[in-house]
Amino acid sequence: MNAHLRRTFYLLAMGFVALVGVLAYWQVYMRESLVNNPANALQSQRARETPRGLILAGDGETVLARSERVGEESYRRVYPEGEVFANVVGYWSSRFGANGIEIGQNNNLSSTDEPETLDELINQVTGGREAGNNVTLTLDPELQRLAHEKLANSNTGRGSVVALNPQTGEILAMATYPSFDPNNIDEDLPELSEDPDAPLVNRATQSLYPPGSTFKVITSAAALRAGVTPEDKFDDDGTYETPGYTVHNYMGRDYGELTFAEALVFSVNTIFSKIAVERIGPERLAEQAFEFGFGDAYEDFPLPVAPSSLGLAPEEWAKGNTAPISFGQDRVLTNVFEMALVAGAVGNGGDLMEPRIVREVRSPDGIILDRPTASVRNEAVPPDTAATLNDMMQRVIEDGELVGAQIEGIEVAGKTGTAENAAGEPHSWFVSYVPADDPEIAVAVMIENGGIIREDGSAETPAITIAGNLMRAYLNRPAPTAEPEQPPRAPGVPGDLPGEAPVQPPAQPPAQQQPFQGAPFQNPAQQQQQFGQHPAQAPAQPPAQQAPNQYPGG
Amino acid sequence: MTQRATIPMIIALLVTTVGFATMIFTQEANGPPLIYGAYYAGTMVALYLGVRLWLPHSDALLVAVVTLLTGVGLVMIYRLTFDVPGVENLATTQAGWILVGAGALVFTVIFFRNYHRLFDYKYLLALAAVALIASTFTPLGFEVNGARLWLAVGPITFQPSEFARIALVIFFAGYLAEKRDVLAATSSSFLGVQIPALKYFGPVALVWAASLGLLVFEKDLGSSLLFFAVPLLMLYAATGRIAYVILGTMLFSVGSLLTYSLFDHVQVRVQSWLDPWSYPDTAGFQILQSLFSISDGGLTGAGLGEGFAQAIPEVETDFVFSAIAAELGLLGATALLLAFLVFVYRGTKIALLAGDDASKLLAFGLTTMFAIQTLIIVGGVTKAIPLTGITLPFVSYGGSSVVGNFIITALLLVVAEEAGKRVEDEEEAYEGDGRVTA
DSSP: OHHHHHHHHHHHHHHHHHHHHHHHIIIIISHHHHHTOTTOOHHHHHHHHSOOOOEEOTTSOSEEEEEEEEETTEEEEEOTTGGGSHHHHOOEETTTEEOTHHHHTHHHHSOOSOOOSHHHHHHHHTTOOOOOOEEEEOOOHHHHHHHHHHHHTSSSSOEEEEEEOTTTOBEEEEEEESOOOGGGHHHHHHHHHHOTTOTTSOTTTTOOBOOGGGGHHHHHHHHHHTTOOTTOEEEEOSEEEETTEEEEOGGGOOOEEEEHHHHHHTTOHHHHHHHIIIIIOHHHHHHHHHHTTTTOOOTTSSSOOOOOBOSSOGGGOOHHHHHHHHTTOTTOBBOHHHHHHHHHHHHTTTEEEOOBOEEEEEOTTSOEEEOOOOOEEEEOSOHHHHHHHHHHHHHHHHTTTOGGGOBTTBOOEEEEEEEEETTEEEEEEEEEEESTTSOSEEEEEEETTOOEEOTTSOEEOHHHHHHHHHHHHHHTOOOSSSOOSSOOOOTTSSSSSTTOOOOOOOSSOOOOOOSSBSOSOSOHHHHHHHTTOOOOOBOOOOOOTTOSOOOOOO | OOBOOHHHHHHHHHHHHHHHHHHHHTSOOOOOOHHHHHHHHHHHHHHHHHHHHHOTTSBTHHHHHHHHHHHHHHHHHHHHHTTOTTSOOOHHHHHHHHHHHHHHHHHHHHHOSSTHHHHHTHHHHHHHHHHHHHGGGSTTEEEETTEEEEEEETTEEEOHHHHHHHHHHHHHHHHHHHHHHHHHSOOEEETTEEEOOHHHHHHHHHHHHHHHHHHHHTTOHHHHHHHHHHHHHHHHHHHOOHHHHHHHHHHHHHHHHHHHHHOHHHHHHHHHHHOGGGSTTTTTHHHHHHHHHHHHHTTTOSOTTTSOGGGSTTTTTTTHHHHHHHHHHHHHHHHHHHHHHHHHHHHHHHHHHOSSHHHHHHHHHHHHHHHHHHHHHHHHHTTSSOOOOOOOTTTSSOHHHHHHHHHHHHHHHHHHHHHHHHHHHHHHHHHHHHHHHO
């Protein structure tokens, strides 16, 4: 009989082992999906009862978000810096879910994660009320405040700034205006979501805009790799014709013979169209844009990034598309974050660094749990091409006499843009990095509909002045002369920004201004389910393709 | 068989103490009157010393495992019910039941040290078991949560099935030991399976069917499963014929289909097992809350007092394991399952070493019942099998269950005492022989 007893015991023991397997299935394998199940109310219960971790700025001292005890076992979230950091930090609402870093780093902040230190384990096993981990961001609080202030005082009051360290990928500032005060989000959110200026949208990462002539940085990189040299000469007669589409320089201006480098300085659309159509070709131009990060949603970045896009796939481009794409029009759409990365990559010898906004994660008692290190995301261009392009972009600032962006004793590299769009006045762009030979900061600035067109047809780009201010403040260096409010007009060129947009009536009546299609909040219930993720930003409507339109340069 | 288990005893009491200390100090819970803790610890230590003293050949490790299980159960029941508004404090009641259970254990050991007497009354015990189960249909019985399992005699209420099942195991052990030879031999066949003559198999089938049928009508699905599986495994152990298991499983399938089509409550149970997500607020609510709590625990648990297992209805009885998994995590829950497995292992060892068939089958039957009960309820709350309400031995709140399990432990201890003595005598005889030849 003993053999039967043993066999039965083995059977029962197998049953116990199977139960451990079932437990492991629920507690380890299925844990994540069950925790996030909408029918599961345990997490929101815990969230109210447990203090979340701090969110700190890059100096490790400026508190951006903390949990404040309001009752016996209840906490609320306080944001001491208010609207300055709101679009990065986001909000944590008991009614409307969460947004920004609050949700992007929720695993750290809410400490639903497994314990990572012995102290945490002991704490957890013995049941201590355990606070979330503290997240320190890379943001420079001074630079962020300055960026916020400059955007608030810009001519249209709508725009965005992204500043980053090109050599490490650390985001130094990410501002967007208008913004919101996250401290009263439970009451304010319904009204904020109705606001036509869309203060809840992070314009730096979630909104897409035509990049205009800042895209010529990418086209130039592709051109250099296709064998064009900066001294190659091109003849401009004021127009460039492709089947069904003709590119004009603004006001029919005819530059005559220019080198490629000069074409970038004067931002000559006809020459770039010619090079793109005849020397680069759609595939190589698109490939270069993708290598700079177009089409990339930067999944590992804690904030949602709307991928930049070229519109159609390159094999579907007609020559009539290739030409305007070369100067950032047609259906090209990007965001400020992406353009800052593009400028940074050129400055960093062609290596596009992995963008990072979290410097470190610490347990409540100060033990470092995570400290990401700098890594190269992609080699966007080879080092020699990057060096050549770097020289060309320095000439844009120097020869173009963009005084607003110049700094005493330091070479700045950059590129302006004035982007036609269906929503109204052109967007004002500027991308730059400094010092050009060993960059510490790259800045991209975009002022929505901020391109000011003067009566004589010349354009002013307020983005330049803002970028210049930020770079000087970061490096603690003065302007070459006293900082001019309006850069002096350079003699011999028709505007202070050669090649900037003339008044050009849009081919079609301007579409109703709706740069933020897709209301950020349909209703609170839906919002709750999505847990604060804004619905993907619908790309702003691009200008009609193939319209016999004359895009401005710049 | 002789087992010193002083260190396991100390560990078990220490675990319980740390559990209570955690609740009292870090959760700032109001401590229960310390006298209850003293009663509990004193009872278990006295039991251990008593077993060492009066059952020197028995298996004292069983007492250590029982101490650990009842201790963990007490901590969890305390955590789930003490000072919770709107919930009756059950921890002190449970401590009282443990005291009663310990008394029942001592009583059983004293009166049935010679447990062979029990086998003489096996038919009477079988009759008593069936009568006990049927007694809930009398006016004394009453329903709780739709199942008619309870009996009220004066101020005392109890679940007769918790005691009936012990009587049934004694009956099956006694009867199968007596008839195992004739049961193993076959005389006719049914559906191609060789079965023994009806006159030998009859009493087994009768008692089995009667108890099962009654429980099904009482809607006690957990006990039905237990009462089905245990006699079948005892029959297999006694005869060694796997055909019984196959035949039994076939019968089980037919019976399950029949009950499924006959009873609404069975259909609800099965549906809420197959697809609880379709009824998250009704039929699936309990199992889903259980799964949420269990997954919330993760590897190391939310920490004692940090889980939200109160959201599960019946958490202190049938779902106490979910609360443990939530607060102590995969590691803690696995440790607890291992403690159960140690009990099952020691029980099996007692059965292996017992000197006669009836003792073997008794120890085996009790151990198997203990093991299967654990598997049924833990499998149920983790959605591995359909949920059937049954207690987790020693851990769940419940007087009848605790007392019944102490009686099971008592019977295992007396069987172990005899087996241990026999083994020791044999060893001495062997050593004696050795000296003679040397």
